Amino acid sequence: MAEAIAQPACPLPLDVLPATFQKHVDPKAPAPLRMMGAKALVPMGPKDMATALFMLTFDADANVRETAAKSAAGLPDRMLSVALRDETADPRVLDYYVSALGSKLEYLEMLVLNPSTPDEAVARVAALPEEKLLEIVAQNQLRLLRHDAIVRALVANPVTRPSTADSITDFCVRSGLVLADMPAFQAARKRVLGSGVDEKAAAEAAAQAALEEAGAEEALEEIGATDHANETPEEPKDDEELDADGKRKRLTIQQQIQKLSIAKKIEWANKKGNKEVRTILLRDPNKLVQLAVVQSPRITDGEIAKIANSRTSPHEVLQHIYNNRLLLKNYTIKVSLVNNPKVPVAVAMRFLSLLRQSELKSLSKNRNVSNALQTQAKKLLEKKA
DSSP: OOOOOOOOOOSSOGGGSOHHHHTTTOTTSOHHHHHHHHTTOSOOOHHHHHHHHHHHTTOSSHHHHHHHHHHHHTOOHHHHHHHTTOTTSOHHHHHHHHHHTTTOHHHHHHHHHOTTSOHHHHHHHTTSSOHHHHHHHHHOHHHHHHOHHHHHHHHHOTTSOHHHHHHHHHHHHHHTOOOTTOHHHHHHHHHHHOTTSOHHHHHHHHHHHHHHHHHHHHHHHHHTOBOOTTOOSSOOOOGGGOOHHHHHHHHHHHHHHTTSOHHHHHHIIIIIBOHHHHHHHTTOSOHHHHHHHHTOTTOOHHHHHHHHHOTTSOHHHHHHHHTOTTGGGSHHHHHHHHTOTTSOHHHHHHHHTTSOHHHHHHHHTOTTSOHHHHHHHHHHHHHHO
16 A cells, blocks of 8 residues: 655744734644635735745645635735735745746736745746746846846747847856856857857857856855854954954955856855855945845845945945835834935935934934934924923
């Protein structure tokens, strides 16, 4: 007799949901309570509802699993249109809905535009025969360089416009993303480098560049620039606080990073590098590299607060921070944004009412911010007093 296949456990902990809803997804709870959750009968907000149904698709009871899957695919627009746009949603939940809603293009569009949706899920969307979705996916250059499977799926898709495929592969060539096994990439090299280029010499140069890049990555790993699990939670010291050895190490890291292509810098900014690497790459002239730093799943709230407070932070980076609801849950980040003169006054005004009296008092005397912000801070202080 064949053994029963074990049902995989839910990858999310119970506490991703408010305590009042946990009994409806808890494997130890009575089946009727779990079935209530699977039928979407529990009054939850959009994100919690979408999350709960995802969790119930791992239930030990087949009826609960099937009911949850059916409810997830049939959630009303008022729920889905909010949940799928929510950047605070767990990436694994968003990944599930890419598959669950595969035939509903308006929802796939929301998922593709949500920066929290995993790159792997977007690559699956890039394989669908839907021109509008493909054009949206093709516009996200950071995703293209971060996950080459998206590029491969777009180029291989017969529905992708030839002009879009050419634009994508040209961009990859200029950014140093090597996809030598793709004929489209080889054609892009000729367009970008010129048809009269000596292919043998170009291939030798590319091989030499690849060797130098591999050597730079190896050196970075030997120096200890990778983001290991045991990395200390403390913020990296400022340049002037480093001792001689620290300065030499940072200089060496900078030298090795300069040998990396844009695509590799993005990989180190987003996935591989430690805090010191992220700090260096935040100053890179390419805005995609800068955005890869602040979108890194490894970056800490302390780092974000420091970036939000810096007057040298690029506008695109600050914009990402003050438009991200998950980051704005951190009080220190809000204070940093309000005190940064590079943040638009209208944006800073949104956070004033959330500040404590001590921060308002400090802001009212901060001559680096606009007069309008100082004045409003004084008014709020008087009102609270």
